[in-house]
Structures are given as structure tokens and as C-alpha cells.
Amino acid sequence: MLCLIAVAMLGCGNSGLPGASSQQHSVDNKTGKVKRNFDQAQIKRGESVYNTYCIGCHGPNGAATPEWRKPGADGKYPPPPLDSTAHAWHHSTEVLKKTILKGTPPEIGSMPAWEGKLTEQQVDDVIVWIKSLWSDEIYDVWFKNFEGK
Ligand code: HEC
Numbered sequence: 001m002l003c004l005i006a007v008a009m010l011g012c013g014n015s016g017l018p019g020a021s022s023q024q025h026s027v028d029n030k031t032g033k034v035k036r037n038f039d040q041a042q043i044k045r046g047e048s049v050y051n052t053y054c055i056g057c058h059g060p061n062g063a064a065t066p067e068w069r070k071p072g073a074d075g076k077y078p079p080p081p082l083d084s085t086a087h088a089w090h091h092s093t094e095v096l097k098k099t100i101l102k103g104t105p106p107e108i109g110s111m112p113a114w115e116g117k118l119t120e121q122q123v124d125d126v127i128v129w130i131k132s133l134w135s136d137e138i139y140d141v142w143f144k145n146f147e148g149k
Pocket of ligand 1: 056100
């Protein structure tokens with residue numbers, strides 16, 4: 001009975017609706033484009049994770065390195081931009097998360113592993129911040145490729 005009251009009062013009845021991630025989105029009825037309704041507080045937290053741990057390589061606003069297609073002298077690629085201009089948006093949330101947690105194998109690339117250094121929440125936050133950098137167009141394409149099936 002207590003539970004029923006709690007459900008009524010807190011709107012737990014919403015648990016029947018699709019999960020948290022779908023609440024981050026809505027579809028613009030006019031354009032049919034998917035829009036982000038990210039939690040601004042989460043974007044801020046993600047930005048601060050980025051500015052502390054990632055900016056040194058990926059640059060301000062995730063915009064380094066302009067010449068990201070050219071491997072360096074060691075044959076490895078420089079840190080790519082994480083905004084719309086490179087390929088971060090070619091990856092699902094899961095793959096982005098795995099890349100951040102595990103890094104890239106040293107013989108292939110120089111992305112460090114963050115597992116054990118960042119909490120899962122910090123990783124989720126920084127991914128939301130990265131997605132907030134993408135243009136509306138790119139976000140729509142990304143969503144339809146990876147989440148909108
Ligand atoms: C020491 C430099 C360095 C730091 C610090 C660093 N990265 Fe990277 N990152 C790289 C490099 C280099 C690559 C490309 C790896 C490759 O080519 O295999 C990369 C790749 C990535 C990718 C994959 C991008 C894509 O388009 O496939 C993501 C996502 C990413 N980094 C996020 C982060 C986040 C988030 C942080 C901070 C928590 C961070 N990186 C910190 C160097 C760095």
C-alpha cells in the first residue's frame with residue numbers, strides 16, 4: 001500500500017515509459033529531426049571533466065587536432081577533434097565509452113585508458129558534453145544511426 005502511494009505521489013508510474021536516455025530526446029514535429037534535451041548540469045560536469053583531463057590532447061572545445069588525418073612521426077594518429085568535424089559521431093555511446101575507459105592499444109594509438117581514474121559517472125558526463133558539441137544535423141544523423149532503431 002505504501003508503495004502504491006509512493007507511486008502515485010512521485011509519479012513512479014512513469015517507469016513504464018522508455019528509459020532515461022529517451023527522455024534526453026524529442027522529435028521536432030516540423031523537421032522530423034531529433035533534438036537533445038540534455039541535462040545542463042550534466043553538460044557542465046562533463047565540461048569540467050574534459051577541461052581537467054582531456055583538453056591537453058583534444059584541445060579547447062574538443063577541436064584539436066586540425067591535421068588529425070595525418071599520422072605523426074611515430075606512425076600514430078594525433079588526438080582527433082571530438083566535435084562534428086571528425087569521427088567521434090561515427091561511434092555509438094557504448095563504443096565511445098569503451099574507448100574512453102580502455103584507451104587505444106599502444107601499438108595503434110595514444111589514447112590513454114581512464115578506467116579506475118574516472119568514475120563511470122564522469123565518463124557518462126563527458127560523453128554528454130562531447131555530444132553537446134555536435135551540430136543539430138550531426139546529432140540527428142548520429143541518433144538515427146545508433147539509438148533510433
Ligand atoms: C595523451 C593524450 C590524450 C588524452 C589526455 C586524451 N586523449 Fe582521447 N585520444 C587521444 C588519441 C591520440 C586518440 C586517437 C587514438 C587512435 O588513433 O587510436 C584519442 C581518441 C579519443 C576518442 C575516439 C575518437 C574517435 O573519433 O574515434 C575519444 C572519444 C576520446 N579520445 C576521448 C577522450 C576523453 C573523454 C579524454 C579525457 C577523459 C581523452 N580522450 C583524453 C589522445 C588523448
